[in-house]
Amino acid sequence: MPTIFTPPQVDPRRKPDRSGEPGDGDHGSGRRPPIDKRTGGNDNGDGDENWNDRPVGSRGPRERIDQYRIGLGFSLSAILMFFIGLVTVFIVTKSNYHFDPHFQYINSWRPTPVPHIVWLSTAVLLLSSVAAEFARRSMFRESEAMDEWIGLGRPLSRRAGLWLSGALALGIAFLAGQADAWQQLAARPAYLRANTSSKFFYIFTVVHAIHLLLGLGALVVALVGLRNSRRLTTRQVLVDTTVWYWHAMGALWLCLFILLEFFQ
Amino acid sequence: MKHRTLGFAYLALSTLALLAGVTISLLMRLHLTWPDWVPMGRGPILPEEYLGAVTLHGTLMLFFVLTVAPLWGFGNLILPAQIGSRRMAFPTLNAAAFWILAASLTILCASPFVAGGTAISGWTAYPPLSAVAAAGPGQALGMDLWLASIGLFSLATCMAAVNMLTTIVCLRCDGMDWHRLPLTVWGWFTAALLSLPSFAVLLAALLLLFCDRHLGTNFFLPATLVVNGIVMHSPADGSPLLWLHLFWFFGHPEVYIAILPGMGLVSMVLANFARRRVFAYRVMIAVTVLIGGIGILVWGHHMFVAGLSPFAGSAFAISSMSIAVPASAEVLSWIATVWGSGITVGKARLTTSMLFALGFVSLFITGGLTGPILAQPILDQYLHNTFFVVAHFHLIMAMAGVFGLYLATYYWFPLIANRNLNERLGKIHFWLTIFFAYSTFLPMHITGLAGEPRHYAQFTGIAGPAGKLLAATMPLQRHITLSAIFLALAQIPFFLNLWLALRSSNTSVPNPWDATTMEWAPNAMSEDPTAPEPTTHTGPCEYALNGKTFHPQWQSVTQPNQAE
Numbered sequence: 001m002p003t004i005f006t007p008p009q010v011d012p013r014r015k016p017d018r019s020g021e022p023g024d025g026d027h028g029s030g031r032r033p034p035i036d037k038r039t040g041g042n043d044n045g046d047g048d049e050n051w052n053d054r055p056v057g058s059r060g061p062r063e064r065i066d067q068y069r070i071g072l073g074f075s076l077s078a079i080l081m082f083f084i085g086l087v088t089v090f091i092v093t094k095s096n097y098h099f100d101p102h103f104q105y106i107n108s109w110r111p112t113p114v115p116h117i118v119w120l121s122t123a124v125l126l127l128s129s130v131a132a133e134f135a136r137r138s139m140f141r142e143s144e145a146m147d148e149w150i151g152l153g154r155p156l157s158r159r160a161g162l163w164l165s166g167a168l169a170l171g172i173a174f175l176a177g178q179a180d181a182w183q184q185l186a187a188r189p190a191y192l193r194a195n196t197s198s199k200f201f202y203i204f205t206v207v208h209a210i211h212l213l214l215g216l217g218a219l220v221v222a223l224v225g226l227r228n229s230r231r232l233t234t235r236q237v238l239v240d241t242t243v244w245y246w247h248a249m250g251a252l253w254l255c256l257f258i259l260l261e262f263f264q
Numbered sequence: 265m266k267h268r269t270l271g272f273a274y275l276a277l278s279t280l281a282l283l284a285g286v287t288i289s290l291l292m293r294l295h296l297t298w299p300d301w302v303p304m305g306r307g308p309i310l311p312e313e314y315l316g317a318v319t320l321h322g323t324l325m326l327f328f329v330l331t332v333a334p335l336w337g338f339g340n341l342i343l344p345a346q347i348g349s350r351r352m353a354f355p356t357l358n359a360a361a362f363w364i365l366a367a368s369l370t371i372l373c374a375s376p377f378v379a380g381g382t383a384i385s386g387w388t389a390y391p392p393l394s395a396v397a398a399a400g401p402g403q404a405l406g407m408d409l410w411l412a413s414i415g416l417f418s419l420a421t422c423m424a425a426v427n428m429l430t431t432i433v434c435l436r437c438d439g440m441d442w443h444r445l446p447l448t449v450w451g452w453f454t455a456a457l458l459s460l461p462s463f464a465v466l467l468a469a470l471l472l473l474f475c476d477r478h479l480g481t482n483f484f485l486p487a488t489l490v491v492n493g494i495v496m497h498s499p500a501d502g503s504p505l506l507w508l509h510l511f512w513f514f515g516h517p518e519v520y521i522a523i524l525p526g527m528g529l530v531s532m533v534l535a536n537f538a539r540r541r542v543f544a545y546r547v548m549i550a551v552t553v554l555i556g557g558i559g560i561l562v563w564g565h566h567m568f569v570a571g572l573s574p575f576a577g578s579a580f581a582i583s584s585m586s587i588a589v590p591a592s593a594e595v596l597s598w599i600a601t602v603w604g605s606g607i608t609v610g611k612a613r614l615t616t617s618m619l620f621a622l623g624f625v626s627l628f629i630t631g632g633l634t635g636p637i638l639a640q641p642i643l644d645q646y647l648h649n650t651f652f653v654v655a656h657f658h659l660i661m662a663m664a665g666v667f668g669l670y671l672a673t674y675y676w677f678p679l680i681a682n683r684n685l686n687e688r689l690g691k692i693h694f695w696l697t698i699f700f701a702y703s704t705f706l707p708m709h710i711t712g713l714a715g716e717p718r719h720y721a722q723f724t725g726i727a728g729p730a731g732k733l734l735a736a737t738m739p740l741q742r743h744i745t746l747s748a749i750f751l752a753l754a755q756i757p758f759f760l761n762l763w764l765a766l767r768s769s770n771t772s773v774p775n776p777w778d779a780t781t782m783e784w785a786p787n788a789m790s791e792d793p794t795a796p797e798p799t800t801h802t803g804p805c806e807y808a809l810n811g812k813t814f815h816p817q818w819q820s821v822t823q824p825n826q827a828e
Binding site for chain 1: 422425427433435436437460465467472482483486499501
């Protein structure tokens with residue numbers, strides 16, 4: 001994340017008491033040469049202001065992005081546990097058995113072949129993640145951020161918006177592929193549909209699709225934000241958080257797909 | 265909405281749930297003791313109504329009182345000020361969590377009024393009977409409403425936990441290092457950390473149970489099942505035991521979620537009124553996190569008699585007993601903190617909040633001692649379905665948890681309401697409550713050992729030796745019921761106290777307890793964004809040897825504060 005208009009972070013505990021003392025450029029990490037840091041923050045921009053000297057919560061964009069990333073990380077851990085719960089049930093159910101009246105060992109699990117379209121849609125989802133990553137990286141491109149700061153339009157948002165739209169389109173294509181897979185499954189003979197393994201196919205894909213729909217909603221919000229939000233940080237946060245969520249859902253799908261394809 | 269407003273709103277929800285839960289429990293006790301008793305204006309209480317009451321009592325108390333009030337009620341009210349922040353990380357997410365939770369409580373409270381009444385599976389909703397609508401009157405729509413309510417609750421809890429965790433990680437003020445965080449914050453942090461994985465797994469389990477009920481799946485239904493004389497075949501081998509694993513993977517951490525904030529507060533309050541440091545502060549931090557960590561690994565001890573493999577049972581017995589180690593460390597630290605601090609000679613201040621903290625310790629020890637007993641699979645075989653277990657969890661979780669809530673109310677009332685609670689009324693409330701709490705729950709050990717089963721709607725009219733055995737426990741049962749009624753009545757001084765304090769015009773002085781933690785700093789609770797940002801200079805609980813001078817966290821090291 002190269003473009004964040006903040007000086008390097010220093011250990012806040014070592015901050016010297018500077019009351020009544022003229023600024024000597026010592027912000028806790030030792031004395032530095034007197035470089036004029038015109039950060040262009042929302043202060044008077046006198047060059048003497050170090051954002052790390054501000055109270056927690058107003059130290060500029062890096063702090064805000066960190067906060068959203070940490071919040072997203074906690075949310076993703078809960079989502080991951082949710083799917084681990086479902087996968088546990090899958091593994092246990094697969095190996096469950098009973099004895100019939102003739103004391104025969106019966107394991108009624110029959111694998112459900114995954115429709116071939118799912119291979120294609122998985123590739124589409126991965127491509128979508130790649131497009132989203134391009135969007136995320138372009139939000140932090142230094143020279144273009146500078147252009148915007150000087151007042152030469154918003155090249156950064158334009159480019160990220162294009163990539164994000166691509167990711168959105170590919171995401172919708174993935175969901176269309178999943179819908180096709182559901183129809184193919186429903187068209188199979190009843191004795192194949194009745195097996196528990198096909199129900200796991202539905203559970204995994206539908207629950208994942210709901211999470212992906214949330215991601216699509218976030219992508220739309222990010223696109224709207226790119227158009228309308230005036231603060232660069234807000235746009236960076238929107239795109240960054242959305243794309244990390246999108247990556248996580250892509251990775252999650254990859255795991256579920258491998259489970260369904262190879263471990264039934 | 266501001267986080268303080270949300271905190272009050274959460275506490276209001278919890279109070280409603282508490283009043284409903286207590287009323288239901290008294291009705292259950294009255295029915296157990298006098299089964300022929302007919303409530304006014306209706307017929308006798310039917311067995312399914314009794315089981316519905318068991319479900320509602322457990323669900324209201326566990327979820328809506330013991331989880332919501334300490335973690336989200338006081339968490340929203342106090343936590344930001346205690347880490348020196350004026351806001352929480354995600355206010356919108358926080359407010360959304362509250363509204364989802366309010367919807368969840370509304371759905372639960374609606375369930376007794378639908379056709380068939382409320383669910384009768386208890387707060388654990390064991391399949392296969394919870395998966396089959398024909399299993400009982402409340403198992404149709406009532407069970408669906410229960411599932412919807414708890415599903416929403418899980419979602420809301422995860423959202424609120426994300427907000428709380430991010431707040432603690434990102435918004436601590438300058439100088440508030442991790443080792444300077446008050447133990448209360450560590451309690452909240454560990455509880456919120458536990459609630460993410462546990463409620464996520466519960467949500468997955470609820471979803472699968474819903475599919476079993478309505479979408480023709482068989483995750484929790486065995487191949488052949490006989491319900492009410494009807495034989496049911498399912499095409500797959502589901503496993504009811506699997507639900508128990510998923511549920512208790514949530515259910516056991518849940519009890520630590522309920523009690524950890526209270527444990528943290530007890531440490532801080534004991535230290536404050538004993539004018540001492542918390543004994544072994546850093547060890548206590550480690551122990552708090554350790555209790556949370558081991559708490560995830562012990563769920564199998566709820567399943568010793570449910571058909572769990574005996575080998576798995578041994579493993580869970582060992583992990584369950586090992587949690588006694590950090591729990592004992594907590595108790596030892598509490599005792600070491602107050603030992604010889606002059607409670608008896610009046611040097612330490614025996615305020616109402618101090619009394620409730622000591623009461624918490626007492627209940628925690630009494631309830632905790634039966635923990636290692638129930639962690640033995642062979643003893644649990646006999647005790648599992650008796651009132652011995654009811655006594656155990658009501659002492660250590662319900663009563664200790666409620667004492668934690670009273671402690672928080674008495675201790676923080678001057679801060680959150682700017683009024684003083686009456687100490688005399690508070691002490692009357694404390695002594696009556698602790699007396700009747702023990703008088704209610706201690707005898708349950710004895711009736712449980714005598715074989716009194718739980719989940720039974722009626723103990724009279726049973727033929728044979730079992731009936732004789734149960735008849736012998738009836739005098740004690742009457743004693744328990746009367747004590748429970750007095751325990752409920754003993755709460756009148758508390759509500760009277762609140763009402764009088766809120767009506768009075770005498771405002772409280774700043775920092776009346778001479779406390780050292782950040783929430784008592786001037787302007788700490790202010791929501792004015794222009795107020796100066798707080799800074800932390802020392803760890804909590806810095807008192808001089810004479811007990812008079814102390815060092816608040818918000819004052820720089822050069823200027824100690826003189827008490828009085």
